[in-house]
Amino acid sequence: MDQVFIRGLEVETVIGVYDWERTIRQRLLFDLDMAWDIRAAAADDDLNQALDYAAVSQRLLDYVSSTDFELIETLAERVAALVLDEFNVPWVRLTVTKPGAVKEAGGGVGVIIERGQRPA
Numbered sequence: 232m233d234q235v236f237i238r239g240l241e242v243e244t245v246i247g248v249y250d251w252e253r254t255i256r257q258r259l260l261f262d263l264d265m266a267w268d269i270r271a272a273a274a275d276d277d278l279n280q281a282l283d284y285a286a287v288s289q290r291l292l293d294y295v296s297s298t299d300f301e302l303i304e305t306l307a308e309r310v311a312a313l314v315l316d317e318f319n320v321p322w323v324r325l326t327v328t329k330p331g332a333v334k335e336a337g338g339g340v341g342v343i344i345e346r347g348q349r350p351a
């Protein structure tokens with residue numbers, strides 16, 4: 232299965248359960264692995280047949296920065312659905328990292344979800 236990926240997409244948004252978190256913007260990191268058969272794009276050297284990682288990135292930057300969910304689980308589900316629906320991606324693995332949430336967790340904390348049908 233071919234994949235197009237995005238690593239470490241940084242977005243600031245309102246996210247968190249506690250009162251103090253509702254009044255600030257915090258940095259989140261997004262990693263995406265998206266199933267996409269790259270052969271047609273490669274054969275014709277044609278962006279129109281590719282999954283445009285720049286377009287996906289920009290859409291996520293716009294979307295995530297406009298949200299104010301409490302849980303990163305909720306945000307992860309919405310982002311995965313957006314990628315599947317708007318970009319015709321059949322399967323996505325999404326990691327959402329909240330780097331500052333647990334001071335002692337140097338690599339951050341977060342969730343990993345897979346949604347859609349993974350091609351063979």
Ligand SMILES: Nc1nc2c(c(=O)[nH]1)N=C([C@H](O)[C@@H](O)CO)CN2
Nearest residue numbers: 246247248249301302303304332333
């Ligand atoms: N599984 C989760 N656990 C926690 C979340 C979350 O979104 N998912 N959020 C918080 C707080 O907002 C935390 O980030 C504040 O430091 C706690 N646990």
